[in-house]
Amino acid sequence: MSPQNLFDEGIPPNSTAVAIDKDKNSPHAVRWAIDHLVISNPLIILIYVRTKNNQYRSFAENSNSNDVESEADLQKLFTPFRGYCARKGVVMKEVVLDDNDIPKAILDYIGKNLVHNIVIGASTRNAFARKFKTYDVPASVMKSAPEFCSVYVISKGKIASVRTAQRPAANTATPPRQPSPGLPQLPSDLGEQEDALRGQAMKGGTKGGGTERMSLDKGSDPVRGIARDRHKNTPTNISLESYDYPVRGQRTSTSRDSISDEPDFSGSLAMGSMDMSSQSLDFSNASFSPPRGSSASSSREIEAEMRRLKLELKQTMDMYSSACKEALTAKKKANELHQWKMEEAHRFEDARLAEEAALAVAEMEKAKCKAAIEAAEASQKIAEMEAMRRKQAEMKARKEAEEKNRALNALANNDNRYRKYSIEEIEEATEKFSDKMKIGEGGYGPVYKGKLDHTPVAIKVLRPDAAQGKKQFLQEVEVLSCIRHPNMVLLLGACPEYGCLVYEYMENGSLEDRLFRRGNSPPISWRKRFQIAAEIATALLFLHQAKPEPLVHRDLKPANILIDRNFVSKISDVGLARLVPPSVADSVTQYHMTSAAGTFCYIDPEYQQSGMLTTKSDIYSFGIMLLQIITAKPPMGIAHHVGRAVEKGTFEEMLDPAVPDWPVEEAINFAKLAIKCAELRKRDRPDLGTEIVPELNRLRDLGRSPESYGTDGYYTSSNNSGQSRNMVPRSPPMSSS
Template sequence: MEVPEVGEELVSIPPSVSTVAIAVNGKGNCKSALKWALEKFGPEGRYFFKLLHVRPKITMVPTEMGNYLPISNVRDDVASAYRKEIEWRTNTMLLPYKKMCSQKKVEAEAVVIEAEDVPEAISLEIAKFSISTLVIGGSSRSLLARKFRGHDVSSRISGCIPSFCTVYIISKGRLSSVRTSTSDTDERTLDERSDSNVSTKSSSSSTSSPQTEWTDTGSVSNHSFYHSSSLPDQRYQALLTINQAIVNKRPSPFDTYHSRSLSLNTEEDAIGSISNCSGIKDGVSIACSSRSYQTDNKSWISDLVSMSDIMTDLSLSGQVDVDFELEKLRIELRHAQGMYEMAQNETNDASRHLNELSRRRLEEAIKLKEIRLREEQARKLARQEKEKIEGMKREAELVRECAEREASQRKEAEVKATRDAEEIQKLEKALTCSNQQYKKFTWEEIVSATSSFSEALKIGMGGYGMVYKCTLHHTTVAVKVLHSNEEQSNKQFEQELEILSTIRHPHLLLLLGACLDHGCLVYEYMENGSLDDRLFRKNNTPPIPWFVRYRIAWEIATALVFLHNAEPKPIVHRDLKPANILLDRNFVSKIGDVGISTLLPTASSSMSTMAKDTAPAGTFCYIDPEYQRTGKVSPKSDVYAFGMVILQLLTTKPPLALTETVETALEEGRLVDILDSKAGKWPIEETQELAALGLRCAELRRRDRPELKDEVLPMLERLKEIAARAQELVPVVPSVPPNHFICPILQDVMEDPCVAADGYTYERRAIDQLLSTNDKSPMTNAPLPHKNLIPNFNLLSAIMEWKSKHQ
């Protein structure tokens, strides 16, 4: 029979058994059972542990569809793989149990049994190896569920185990029940240990269990081993002695009393058993049990009063010895009073115990409340820490993104800087190369390209010659032809060729070639003509917006600063005017007609920066007044002409008396009235600054004019930035590269233009690849006299300038 809720100390461990079997199935109760067995048997070091695991026989194999197939219907390799998987799962399940044994330094063996009936398989294993001790894990069940424990697996296992084996059932790490073996030695050992650990009692009705193999730790057979008898036992013994004496003398009338007394004792004994079984855990049940004792004693005393009436009747009948019976009743009454006092003492003890338990319960409740409060505080702190960590993570993410963005920007800047440095190096190389060459054209090519200098192709007239638009080598160019039979023209031609072949600037007209025999210069063609034509809207062309005029002023100033700081000698243009400022298709300005430029002597030995010229050159209204009066040329002469150009950019009026008109308008606050309204809505404040700058540049005395590099250029750079921001708001049409920038082979803008033996310019890598397999010109298909290539630095400079502005 199972022992309900018995502590672990009630059970003794047989010292003579050498093998302990533990039934395991991978659940938590099995781990608790093994832990219990290791604590009870392991430390003695005389037991060998055997872990028994029963698994079903492998008869079916699962499929991917969720159903099962008989193992005989699948391939051998599939069945073998499934068996290996089951074995792996079993070994994985048994691994924690083996670790527990190894940690306790206990020798253990795992036995895996394949069977459908778990109790029968374990029973056969126990019988096969004569194992005398079995520990199994039981489920935690209520008192009601224990009445139906026949359906529990642990109960069925214990029912099938051979009688020579002692079975321990463990629930929640504690001994729930035990079934002792039939061996006398084992029973005696168990009784001795039970007697040394706890004293308990059970009613005689508890022996009605159908399984005779089970032994209750509170059965009547163990009654003789208790240290002391309880109060109902003493009362029962006293009543039994009196009853026997009365029955021997007067059996008939006292039978009723004896049966009532015996029934009373039996009920009190049953109440005592229930009280003992409930345990010390519930103080309320103890108090109730004690109060039941008092009630029983009072009812028993009332029975004694009834018995006294019976004794009176007996005395009247004369059938008994009244004195003898009264003496016996007095003894019994004194005994009952003593037992009643004992019951009161037990009731007081139970009350004190109840109060102690209540106090402990209150203390535990307070501790639990504190623990919950601390737990809530810990959770709150954890939430705060979590939020702080998340905030730090977000900050770290932002920092990382910023670092990545900065690294990307830095990398882009480095790449751009590298590319700009390479372009600057190429440009410097092109500008400083001592072997600079320009394309030489024959007179026949010039005549053919201009259709014998047709009037229809004439686009302008310079100071010393006519300008024609034509096409040379598939490139649109402007050809300037000097007047013939004039010594001054020849001198002009030589001077222009010398200057233009040595200087390069993005805002100076690019020289592409020349015909030395007849004094012809070949320039790049500027699609929008001169600034003078665009300002006065020749051929009904659209007006130039104000922000483009701001930029043109800055571009002209940079070109003049470059000329005035040229090495080894500064250069003065002397004929700066809107007619000599040309515009390409994107309205990028370039200064042309530098033929009358004057090379000033170096100032290393003299403080003067002027040169004497007896034949004044230039255009009226743009010539420096001091230059007209003294004939001395200075960079300030170009500053005067530049001031007039600025005023014309603002007003689009003729230069005559323009300075006085603008000055009067500024003084009277009506500058808006003289501005070119077709240029758009001028920014008044910035335009007034630009007009004042133009008047300062057009001062009559040179010393009153500002320095071009230190004063004029910084202001124009600031105005150019304002104009650039305004221009960004206007839709821009993508610019198309000039035709002479396009390689005839690749049909793309050239990066390293070179002139081949046929006179045409190609991309170096394209012409090299072509010449490696062919020696004919790709343009004329005529044999090339040689395969040498000459770098076209002039064209390279123009291409780099175009790229810097449009890419």
């Protein structure tokens, strides 16, 4: 097949083909070919051989596949390669060959289409080769490929083996002529005459630098013209219409075909088909009747003339073939020039469009750049303002830190708000921290009983490894040394170097110990319980109304309520207390803490979830503690259980059974107030100053009033109508001690 036909079929010379299959190496082979071979010529041919052999079919059935693919299967096979080639800007040609011999089909296609490079995956059809002991496609193609074709075997994206071309592809535009068996060989002494005739033919065929059409019609045969000129009286019946001479560049499917017209040619070369290889010039039918009475010399002259005519005919045919070759070459060059011209026109148009697009993009980029510059200037101004604010904030923070350090130094060195004790005095008071002097264990260290200045004291010792305890130590010293309240524990002194706090000694321990009767202590009467609740509420209100900023305790629980010998309750352990802005007290503005602090079951759920701290956070802890005061039960789920009991009318079962004379109605009011304090949402909890404290003071005064008991020892309560109603019999009122 000629290059012209290759071009007409879309396969230009020096093309690259890839033999693909359904294996995993085919995508690697196509990718490698596009990256390394398809450079100047953006075309790649994908060849797939579809087999129909029975043994392959049986193997395919055993392996759940089918080698006789349908069109849908072929489309599915080629679809991934189409997308990849489209992304790479490569034109892909799909070729499907039906043959049982895969190497033969590939080699035939290479030879017919002058494929310059063939790329094969290393595992192409090797499964069939191993199953049936047949051919190995890469090895067969590499062994039998034409010398002008380079063979590359690719395995996993790398070259497994290669065989480069030995020579370039031959120019097969005009196949070599084979001498006709019927024509005699030219003698060597006739070369000059042949050259002269060829030159004469060339002058006539290329006059004016153009290409003139040559035809072998019956009326204008140059060979016959020569014969008539030389032998006008000799009847030569030589006919060239019976010969079919193949001219390269034309299609061989028709007996008479002309070269396709092109715009660069003024006409077409119409020529008859002549086959010098299949037909011989047989002049045996030509009748030469010598005149009567002629001699033997005349016969020899006729034979010589016949030989000369044959020689002239051969020379004419050679000149005709040369002219055809030149015409085809000129046509090919004209086509190439026309193609180059069209490509240059497309390139110029693409360049023009690209230039316009580049100008438009440049304008857009210019506008974006201008907007970016403006935004950058605005951002720079904002950054300068932020830097100035940050600098001012840093200066303010530095000043505050310096003031805090000065305050701490003053607290450690020259603070006269509390007495400083040396470690020797502390050790002497605690008998060197003897276990027999130990009365409790706090969250950050043990608590010892001792005597300083002839006064019983409680000494809390901070453990050396409690880093958080040091912060709480300073916080507690700061708070207790600045505030005084009858229901706040009194700080007598401290030893800052060793983290020791000296408090007044509380004989009755904590409220938790008394509620749960640890050490087999007697139960607390309901009057004392109401009194303790009112005292804690009063001290808590004092903390919330502290100046200049309110204090939130954050760890309110029975264990942190201490009771002295007269059963006066006092709030202790204010190491977790935090100052919050005054606006927090209205429960609208909230103070954000990075992490919640306190004891489980007593921490405000809303504060634990969001980290927003307000004075209402202490109200939740206080409500849980109020429920424990009247029930003496653990804090886990106590609000739910008491609420259900009030709804079902079984509240009396929830009261502390150690107290025999509970005023049930007043206890119910007490429980309802405590349940309101333990609401999950802060906004649903009552106000401490206007609702909680007045109600608890009323209940405290009720326990103090002797009129609440009749002469018969029964507890009485007035209903809404003013009539008195006897309750269950109770013991007579106890003394205030």
